[in-house]
Amino acid sequence: MMNCIEAHGLTKQFAGRLALNNVDLTVGSGRIVGIMGPNGAGKTTLLKAILGLTPFGGELKVLGRDPWVSRDALMNDVSFVADVAVLPRWMRVSQAIDYMNGVHPKFERAMAEGFLSKTTIGREQKVSQLSKGMVAQLHLALAMAIDAKLLVLDEPTLGLDIAYRTQFFESLLHDYYDKARTVIVSTHDIDELQHVLTDAVFMDGGRVVFSCDMTDFDAHFHEVAVKPSDHELARTLNPLHERHSFDRSVFLYRNADVEKLATLGEIRTPRLSEVYLATISNQTLAQKGSPK
Amino acid sequence: MSSLNLPAQVSETSRSIPKVQQFYWSVRRELWEHRSIYLAPLAVAAITLIGIFIHVFSLPALLAKAKPQLLFASYSAVAVVLMLTSVIVGSFYCLDALYGERRDRTILFWKSLPVSDTITVLAKASIPFVVLPIFTFALIAVVQLVTLALSTIIIAASGMSVANYWSQLPFVQMPKGVIYFLFAIAVWYAPMYGWFLLVSAWAQRAVFVCAVAPALALLAIEQTVLGSTLFTDVMKERFAGVFSSAFSRSKESVVPDPTKFFANHQLWIGLAIAIVLIYIVIKLRRRRDPL
Structure with missing residues (x-):
């Protein structure tokens, strides 16, 4: 077609x-x-x-x-x-x-x-x-x-x-x-x-910075609320983004190992806006970080 | 699920729409949007009728003096005033025709429909070239007929001969002359309408200034710096010359002179310019965005 x-x-x-x-x-x-x-x-x-x-x-x-x-x-x-x-x-x-x-x-x-x-x-x-x-x-x-x-x-x-x-x-x-x-x-x-x-x-x-098929969104994107003691461990699993709230931080992952994530805390499907904010802020950071 | 959810095979039965029909609806939407196209001439016609109504009472006195020119002067005046109105209305319409849809962002709506820029622009151009002349002719005819009815009543009431009055009126020449003059105005002023449409499609603001300022600047430069009169003469001929180009004097009246009119190369140059300008307008509209 x-x-x-x-x-x-x-x-x-x-x-x-x-x-x-x-x-x-x-x-x-x-x-x-x-x-x-x-x-x-x-x-x-x-x-x-x-x-x-x-x-x-x-x-x-x-x-x-x-x-x-x-x-x-x-x-x-x-x-x-x-x-x-x-x-x-x-x-x-x-x-x-x-x-x-x-x-x-x-x-x-x-x-x-x-x-x-x-x-x-x-x-x-x-x-x-x-x-x-x-x-x-x-x-x-x-x-x-x-x-x-x-x-x-x-x-x-x-x-x-x-x-x-x-x-x-x-x-x-x-x-x-x-x-x-x-x-x-x-x-x-x-x-x-x-x-x-x-x-x-x-x-x-002016560029497409992210695209995904929403029909299997929950198979690819996960977020976990992680206790401060586990933050270093959470960071080794390549989070897309981390968001700090008052007692724990929420780590957002794309295509991460679900079994490993489970050891950090309860896994939830993130809202699309979380993925959006993570993508756009990473984008902004990358632009600021790169010389010229 | 709504009962209105039609099955997909509806697409097989879609109608085909002739370009003429799209053109017709495009003209209609211009008339919906720009109601001054008919309201302004109607208002002028109403005021003219008031004038006629006052004037008509002096008819018996005029008839007694037997001055035929004066007898139908009011009929000519009606025609001239309404023709002048149609030129003014047409000019202001042209200035807004392609600017207005960008200013109010509706160009995005119009362009989301399968109507080509060519049809849209030609429909807009048809207002000064076709719609206004036809409407003006009809309006002149109505006002003149009302004038005739009023005059007849007054004359009959004053006991004078209606037959004598009617015999002096140009029943055939008048409508023929009006049609010819309306046609002459449309083709003579074609480059002006074309220019106004172009400015309307092109200008980002102050359309009227953009339309008039270049001509005024050229006139000023020519007269002060260059010391020539070429452009000045062309403009003078274009704006004041339609009557003398289209009519000739014979004895005590003026008569249509199409032979002279069509032999005038200025007419054809102007028409050629108008066609080029409208072609550019079609190309421009394709690239136009809301302001």
Whole structure:
């Protein structure tokens, strides 16, 4: 089966800074990929390259097409939800549906209306009259009504409260996702998405610094709370990171010997955000530590 | 699991959408967004009608003096005022057409749909070139018909001959002249609209200043430093010359002169420039980001 996204040596320069620095990324069909990273890590630039919104260096194929060359054709099979600010504020809900129905061959009007009927959004309301959460619901309803092969979400729940965030991803999973579709989402809500994602990708400084398959996350990542007397022993097992709390330290491991870890204390599966913080802070340390 | 979860084979039945239909909806969305395209001319038409309503009472006196030019002056005035309005509305529309979608970040939404930059830009360009002239013609026709109705009532009420009044009105020449003049304006001002669209797609701020300042600077430099009048003459001809290029005087009236108009190489140079500018706008929009 053709990969949904294939990027090799993807590079993008902005004002002398590398927003994307030699990114390699392969996303198979049916995956739900979370892209995480600090602000300015290159997440949005990567998504923009995938959507054909920006030219790039290197090689990138999305659904077999070069997005920069054939954005409009690609968009027959891709739908996109950005943070809540991109829907036109003057537009009525009915106009949005009419317009999408008029220009998009894979838009199902009945589906969009079905999704909206589950919300309190009125058909004659303007986007400017909706709350932030409702705009996100509307945009998701429009995007989900497209029978797309790839759904791209760029921080779709930014600035929403937890109820809307949860609902957003729940309806995405229950009403939309099936094994034929691929979802790629950039987000800061790392832990909320831990059990939604099939893959996690961390970016920093324009590079992919970490990626893992979430389906066997708990087989690879472990954390152990270690008594001070065992710290030296814990450090010999190559922890990714150690985090100090008041009476013991929590050591984070990737692919460590589970039997040896068991001697140090109780083994738990870490939250994805722990792995994220460990990766990003190690990254920062490595950059500061290396000369130039 | 929701009952709305349609099976995957829906993709097999997807419709195909003709480019013409995408163009049609792109034009409609411009009209939704830029309501001034029709609201401003409607407002001007309403004000014009108030003026007509006051003027119409002096008709019997005019008719008694039998000055035919003055009799249909109000009809011409309506046409000229609304045509001028359409040029102003078209200019401001063009300046905002590609800047507005970047300023409010909606370009990300529009570009997430399978509508090409070519269709989008051509739909935007169709507003000053097609939509506004047609709408303006319809509006002029309505206002003139209302004027005719009012005049007829007043004349009939004053006991004068309606037939005499009607016989002096240019029922055929007037709409023909209006259509011709609207067409002439659209093609004559094409490079200006093209330039405004280009600035709208390119400028990062202060679109109006970016559109006007280069021309003013060129005029100033030419007159103070170079001492020539080439650019000044071109601009003068372009902005003030549409009427004299498209019409000729005959006896006591002016008549459309398409032969002279189409033989004018300035018209074709301007059109060629407009086409190049719009082509650049299409290429530019592809690379444009939200501000």
